Amino acid sequence: MSDSNEPADSTGQEMFPPVPQAKLSEQIRPAILSVLVLTLLCGCGFPCLLFAITWPLFPRQTGGSLIMRGGAVIGSDLIGQQFTRPEYFQSRPSAAGAGYDGTSSGGTNLGPNNPKLKSGAADFAGIRQLAAEYRTQNGLRADAPIPIDAVTRSGSGLDPHITPANAALQIRRVARARGLSEEAVRRRVADHTEGRQFGFLGSPRVPVLELNLALDQMQQGGPSTSH
Amino acid sequence: MRWLEYIVFLLIVVGLAQPAGLYLARVGQRRRTFLDPLLCPVEAVLHRLLGVRPEQEMTAGVYIICFLLFGAGCAIALFLVLIFQRWLPGGPVDAYLTTPMTKDLAANTAVSFSTTTTWQAYGGENTLRYLAQVIGLVAQNFLAGAAGLAVGFAFIRGIARERSATIGNFWVDLIRSLLYVLVPLTLLGSLVLIWQGVPLNMAPYTLAHTLEGRTQTIAQGPVAALEFIKNLGTNGGGFFNANGAHPYANPTPLTNFLGMLAIAVLPASLMLTFGHITYRPRAGWVLLLVMVALFLVGLVVCDWAESESPPQLAGLHILGGNMEGKEVRFGVGESVLTAIVTSNTSTGSYNSMHDSYQPLGVLAPLVCMLLGEVVFGGLGAGVYSIVMAALVGVFLGGLMVGRTPEYLGKRIGPGETRWIALYSLLTPMVVLALTAVAVGTSAGRSGLVTNSGPHGFTEILFAYASSMTNNGQAMAGLNANGVFYNLTTTIAMLAGRYGLAVLALALAGRLAAQRRLPITAGTLPSDTPTFGALVFGTILLVGALCFFPALALGPIVEFFQH
Incomplete structure (x- = not known):
């Protein structure tokens, strides 16, 4: 769905917009998986990527400017x-x-x-x-x-x-x-x-x-x- | 010269607010951005992998529960990483880890980092393994920050929509906040930090033989992975004990300045995002300018207190402002700027020791926190903090003109007022009650190992203000690593993160269901300087009513003591 920025229709009595609503019972899986997957992405993927980019570029700084x-x-x-x-x-x-x-x-x-x-x-x-x-x-x-x-x-x-x-x-x-x-x-x-x-x-x-x-x-x- | 730096800082923040605010609006509204070609496929993969149905929308209730579930999951994951960190491979060796990771410390730290508080009852270089810092803390800095931004988006939608049962999809907001905002900016920012000297390695602590033939062991680690996102996500907890004062974490004035921008730009921009999505751009600007005005008040007070030669040293012929606990490369100027930025934005990444500030110098950051982080504020949280404060102002204004108060076309009826009142009262209730318990019990007073008297009282008040507002900075003379403080600050952190966000989202859900009222002659306009002055006055008035007695017992009496 797209969250429209158009001024909403104010004449209808129905709730707007008529979109499918998420059920609570279906949120357990994303809750568990998001913690695991996003932790891996941000806690492992991101630092590794940063290592890969900066070690060749800034070898002295990454080592602590010794x-x-x-x-x-x-x-x-x-x-x-x-x-x-x-x-x-x-x-x-x-x-x-x-x-x-x-x-x-x-x-x-x-x-x-x-x-x-x-x-x-x-x-x-x-x-x-x-x-x-x-x-x-x-x-x-x-x-x-x-x-x-x-x-x-x-x-x-x-x-x-x-x-x-x-x-x-x-x-x-x-x-x-x-x-x-x-x-x-x-x-x-x-x-x-x-x-x-x-x-x-x-x-x-x-x-x-x-x-x-x-x-x-x-x-x-x-x-x-x-x- | 200090003032030049302050002014340049504010000009950049305000100057970037419009473009960044519009970009954030695109992220929040799921419109096209220039990063789409790169990130849309990643987003789709993540949705499929996590079982997210992006076409679905959530009611405020479901949104709140998802936010709570995610926070709980993060806290549990981090708790496990911390408890089992001794089995993680890599440095530093055990001999340097002198502060044991007890269960209460692990629980406190887990809640602290999953709520963007990043209150640290430990010292990084003598408590944590490198991998715990990265897998545990770096990840949480991203996730907690993104969850906050998601809540901010949902809150804005709640005010913008009408006759809507839903306020967005938490998982979609969370993933978009990460992919389109936090991760790309952090990659860029971290490159600058490393260029300026922030280390990124997994090496053992370096043994150096100094020029005079002594040995010096220098802590190392993947510092740069943490140091930018800690500011961008308005988290603040540093890699090392001295946080932003440590020369590895914050080696140059540029890294410090960049860190302050990383903290303030997004929350300031979100005010214009708010104005844009609610079709009232000027209302967004008014709130942003109220923030800037409040910011300046804090800055002037703190700068004055710290740049004066310390009165305690009169007669010793010592020249210069208060440099106890401050670094030469930052001087008084960047130290004060950092104190005011971090205390206003629920980011505890201090670069100087607040415990050694003059009484009025510490009063300024303390008040910034106690006012409820309304100036820029936490990422996402800042929007609802200032809007809630504005709504109190709207309510008072409504009483004055004798009409039902309304804001941006939404009626603030008795139901709405209930949530707003609860929201406004929660911070003083929690902070003052916990402070009273701490000063009334020997367990609480036993934390005062460095200072006593009114200064000690300020340390305790500061600790609970900091945890309640998810700030995380400390007057570090308070020894907070004990069961009592680990437990009580955890309560404050939970109340400050989830209590306030739940109230804000519940209100957003009510407002989303409302129809927008037409503007009439009786409407209190929300985009005028008068309204700005009303909000400004309300924030100071409510803050003073709640906290003046406590402040009088702490920094104010200390000021007059000397």
Whole structure:
């Protein structure tokens, strides 16, 4: 039947349109079969088709955008890593497991007024402490303004980025630890800073692992990474 | 710059509404589409295979029962997949699956994904096998979304038809929704996601040796199979625990923006489908513009609360908006946009942690849910949510002008009003009663493992609002994986999906049987700005009457506490 879009005949007293009506007893079979067949179609057919199309097209992305060096995986473009050494730019604090645990994504879920968030607890560094540590590490005055991403934990705990403002405050420390000029490091940071996508989407950001790798390579001419 | 993104987003949604709405009308009315040469044969094969008689039409009663049978079948199938997942081949290895798939968790998850709620009391990467995610969850994301769209079509037909005993054929609507809408769009969208970096593999978790010589294990999986349909079907449950915040699930601002469009475009377009099929295109536009206005209110409040420097950190010399629980690539802008889009559309695919939002920042998404997902709303469900709200407005308007209320030529008599009143009361009754039970029992309070006080109360209210509106996003500080929350959120999810849809379809059946009334001088016109203002006011008024006391105990008192 076709579900007509014409204005219906309003003169007749019969119900309109006079179509065959489905009987309830005949709906059991489609109910059972539709669950099975459509589950197979959407839960097996669709993913297999997607695999078949994208594996040849995007082999690197489908595999998780892993970064290889000397035959070993050192991480992923997309997944943040923890850095503690002064010669590396440092990622944001993380609430994923013990920090950047790639099997346990998540945030702190602490409410904004929860005292633990600001003041910390026995096994948890609060924002006040994180800010003090950040200032000490980077040789900043005790009242130097710092960007908030440096002292807050991301939603995933795996945030691969820091803000350009956060990177800028770390340049002096990294340059000193590496024996490089601040200008050379600053240029590297600028090279790797990503703007808003298409000029208006999201926020400007610096991928920490990618930047640190680039610095290592520049200085050591070390084993090159392959993507 | 944030506002540029918000405005571009709304312009795209509203701009696509007309073409997409007309296409959806063709799908719903079984008219020719440009995909016919490809899909008609598939449709015919599926009809034969499933024993569907496409020439038959269903009464509202039979349509409802088919919808219920299908939902029950889906829930049972998913429950079995989850319970038996340990025997499924493939990764990840058992050592990483630290959250056991208990029976109550499996039942909760089965209901959750078969009702488009996708409330997740577990963390994906440490609970589920890859094949369970694909055969179980990916399939349900398609099926539950398509069933919702089918109900939306039937509801529209009920208002459009006159002197009709029937409102369509559920199986035909279901299959057409899948074939002509969800599957092709998901294929295209998933390609973009994978191009941007969303993985699609069955590999074991990767062991990486980091630059500083530590080891890092990185969860993998067929992530891309889930991540687009979760938004398009207005489901929202993610592959990983952190959902849309996880860089594998949502690697770039573009993937996030695309996901938000996938959520909002179809439900917004359905308003124009509604206007088209009921021969009142302007009435569809009025409802769509009411949605946009409500959307903007939520966006402004949330954006203001989150982009201010957190007042709790005053004196620490910290610059920038609230970034606790937010990702740098999204910043405050895309996080807020996502919070408001997902909370308005019964899609829980958050990309930032709502638990760490400022009190007014979390008030906005909470209210968006409590108003009944009327802004765009769930796929299909959004149509009847806003029309039901409009009908309450029509009823109030009728009282004011002293005439029998009517909408689009249909009389809203005592019989119809009964269904509308029940519909309007169901959400507050379920949400408030369950919240009261949870805060009144130690089992409920024991879920407050992270936060307490008014913030803890907000977490609980948020949980039931989210499950009742089939949204699925959580303030994740609430530990909801226990028998108490698994059971009570299941009740809310069932009431929100089937309770509301049954009431809406029953009303549609009554309206279909009616004759269309001629327009007279006494008719309250339904396609004017005045009517839009009436609907807008009614939604806020009814919402405030139902929920203000509860909101005052949660986010509002927390706002004044600081």
